Amino acid sequence: MKIRHHYCTGCGHGIIHRLLCEVIDELEIREKIIAIAPVGCAVFGYFYWNFDTAEAAHGRPPAVAAAIKRILPDRIVMTYQGDGDLAAIGGNEMLHAANRGDNITVVFVNNACYGMTGGQMAPTTVMNQITTTTPYGRNIEDGYPIKVCELLKELEGTVYIERTSVDSPANIIKSKKALKKALNCQIEGKGFSLVEILSMCPVGWRLNPQQSLEWVNKSMKKQFPLGVFKDRL
Amino acid sequence: MTKKLLKGNYAVVEGALQGGIDAYFGYPITPQNEITEYMSQRMRAEDRVFLQAESELAAINMVFGAALTGKRTMTTSSSPGISLMQEGISYLAGCELPAVIVNVQRGGPGLGNIDGAQGDYFQSVKGGGHGDYRLLTLAPSSVGETYSMCRDSFDLAFKYRCPVLILTDGVIGQMIEPAEVDDTPLKKDKKVKDYGWNLTGCLGRERRVVRSLYMKEGALEKLNLRLAERYEAMKKETDWEESDTEDASLILVGYGTSARINYDAARRAREKGMKVGYFRPKTLYPFPSERLKELSGKANFLVVEMSMGQMVEDVRLAVSKDTHVEFYGRPAGGIPETDKILEICKKMTA
Numbered sequence: 001m002k003i004r005h006h007y008c009t010g011c012g013h014g015i016i017h018r019l020l021c022e023v024i025d026e027l028e029i030r031e032k033i034i035a036i037a038p039v040g041c042a043v044f045g046y047f048y049w050n051f052d053t054a055e056a057a058h059g060r061p062p063a064v065a066a067a068i069k070r071i072l073p074d075r076i077v078m079t080y081q082g083d084g085d086l087a088a089i090g091g092n093e094m095l096h097a098a099n100r101g102d103n104i105t106v107v108f109v110n111n112a113c114y115g116m117t118g119g120q121m122a123p124t125t126v127m128n129q130i131t132t133t134t135p136y137g138r139n140i141e142d143g144y145p146i147k148v149c150e151l152l153k154e155l156e157g158t159v160y161i162e163r164t165s166v167d168s169p170a171n172i173i174k175s176k177k178a179l180k181k182a183l184n185c186q187i188e189g190k191g192f193s194l195v196e197i198l199s200m201c202p203v204g205w206r207l208n209p210q211q212s213l214e215w216v217n218k219s220m221k222k223q224f225p226l227g228v229f230k231d232r233l
Numbered sequence: 234m235t236k237k238l239l240k241g242n243y244a245v246v247e248g249a250l251q252g253g254i255d256a257y258f259g260y261p262i263t264p265q266n267e268i269t270e271y272m273s274q275r276m277r278a279e280d281r282v283f284l285q286a287e288s289e290l291a292a293i294n295m296v297f298g299a300a301l302t303g304k305r306t307m308t309t310s311s312s313p314g315i316s317l318m319q320e321g322i323s324y325l326a327g328c329e330l331p332a333v334i335v336n337v338q339r340g341g342p343g344l345g346n347i348d349g350a351q352g353d354y355f356q357s358v359k360g361g362g363h364g365d366y367r368l369l370t371l372a373p374s375s376v377g378e379t380y381s382m383c384r385d386s387f388d389l390a391f392k393y394r395c396p397v398l399i400l401t402d403g404v405i406g407q408m409i410e411p412a413e414v415d416d417t418p419l420k421k422d423k424k425v426k427d428y429g430w431n432l433t434g435c436l437g438r439e440r441r442v443v444r445s446l447y448m449k450e451g452a453l454e455k456l457n458l459r460l461a462e463r464y465e466a467m468k469k470e471t472d473w474e475e476s477d478t479e480d481a482s483l484i485l486v487g488y489g490t491s492a493r494i495n496y497d498a499a500r501r502a503r504e505k506g507m508k509v510g511y512f513r514p515k516t517l518y519p520f521p522s523e524r525l526k527e528l529s530g531k532a533n534f535l536v537v538e539m540s541m542g543q544m545v546e547d548v549r550l551a552v553s554k555d556t557h558v559e560f561y562g563r564p565a566g567g568i569p570e571t572d573k574i575l576e577i578c579k580k581m582t583a
């Protein structure tokens with residue numbers, strides 16, 4: 001397939017899509033996957049994914065996925081969500097799907113802002129970061145960045161939680177490994193898995209692609225340290 | 234069919250099971266808790282999916298997920314919970330997915346109270362969520378009809394690929410009365426059917442996408458026109474009950490619990506020699522407008538509701554211009570009184 005993608009120059013979604021599709025092919029699960037796209041820049045994931053996909057309302061993919069998995073336990077059910085979708089409006093659905101230990105996989109793309117609506121503050125916007133709704137930088141009155149992996153690892157229901165990034169070739173390879181492990185977790189029937197991927201949003205951040213890579217490395221990783229937070233595989 | 238003494242809320246469960254429900258999702262709220270509780274037993278016993286959701290928001294989106302797979306799915310709630318579900322209902326309509334939603338209405342606005350009420354008519358047939366969609370809306374007025382409507386609602390939802398709403402209320406939900414129920418054993422078919430639109434993984438076929446976002450010029454209009462066509466086709470499901478309308482100079486109109494009060498009032502009015510008839514829409518959308526228009530040549534109408542006047546607007550829209558349409562309602566917290574209805578009948582037939 002030769003399709004020009006709609007993502008902005010330097011955006012991380014394209015890389016993550018590719019990793020995901022490679023992993024799905026390597027695991028030979030393309031024909032078993034049902035994916036839930038978020039409301040956010042990745043709503044059009046299905047332009048590039050050659051497997052069954054549905055849109056869900058903003059923030060609700062974990063609830064949608066939980067139901068599908070309970071009805072079709074032998075299919076692979078995955079959500080792909082941004083930080084606004086997963087951690088702000090959908091915080092409750094995320095928490096409860098994780099806590100129930102629903103055997104689904106969440107691919108969580110953290111770009112520290114609301115990309116689709118033009119770069120507003122997200123729950124993961126880091127302290128002092130300038131966005132269109134934190135023009136003077138995020139401060140304590142706006143609240144603190146939510147650390148999804150740290151939060152979910154405490155829940156009994158979660159099995160595999162890792163945070164990676166796509167700001168360097170080495171980290172891209174690590175991200176692919178993490179995605180594979182997360183999907184394997186589901187294939188083996190182990191329970192809830194989530195991979196958080198720190199990703200670039202040059203347009204939302206008002207930086208060029210090169211600066212964006214540096215910003216992930218310098219500013220995001222300080223707030224969101226990479227690593228495996230839970231592995232009960 | 235067998236006659237069984239049944240509570241309204243249990244009738245929802247038994248009807249849904251007979252209708253082939255595969256998956257139920259719900260969040261507790263009075264006066265419909267018996268549904269979720271009884272479902273938790275029956276669905277598990279029948280080896281079907283039951284999940285208590287963390288909110289009505291989650292429940293309707295679980296229904297969305299279940300509907301995506303082509304399974305028969307239902308959620309139930311009462312007014313505040315149904316308000317919370319509206320976004321999800323709009324998505325079901327936009328994605329053309331079949332599902333059944335039961336609203337056991339209680340008093341509002343806000344937390345209101347836990348008694349039966351009819352304040353959600355507008356929400357059900359006019360407003361609700363965003364966008365230009367409609368819900369096939371059924372209004373039972375007895376426990377038996379709660380059973381049969383819940384049973385048949387899944388077929389309707391699949392026929393029109395749309396969410397079906399059953400609009401009942403706390404009075405009927407809590408009422409115990411004899412009801413006709415099927416004695417045929419429940420269907421045990423667990424196979425995943427292929428309807429050409431449901432998501433099951435793309436093994437052996439092209440992948441599918443279920444969406445309601447249409448950014449290309451003209452694409453969204455096309456969806457909306459397709460929906461409009463379907464709503465037009467739905468008109469053949471229009472259903473109502475009427476009696477003593479032939480020679481009536483006044484017809485009492487109401488749905489659900491109000492209709493039960495009307496039925497009694499109309500009978501008593503006849504005993505007193507007044508030419509009063511009785512009319513009860515069973516489908517609120519599509520609304521039996523044409524039949525009301527036919528009747529309006531000969532009779533005036535008194536619309537009775539447990540609200541300050543919602544369905545009365547549809548009656549006024551339906552009837553001919555010179556027809557007198559009177560309204561009597563008690564808002565949430567009150568129940569219309571038969572004596573008061575008779576008093577108005579007397580004035581209107583004088």
Ligand SMILES: Cc1ncc(C[n+]2csc(CCOP(=O)(O)OP(=O)(O)O)c2C)c(N)n1
Nearest residue numbers: 039040041058082083084085113114115116
């Ligand atoms: C109920 C609702 N509220 C708000 C929106 C508008 N909206 C669309 S995308 C979005 C934010 C998406 O941000 P994120 O989840 O971080 O994903 P990204 O676009 O950055 O990938 C918002 C607020 C919506 N579509 N629905």
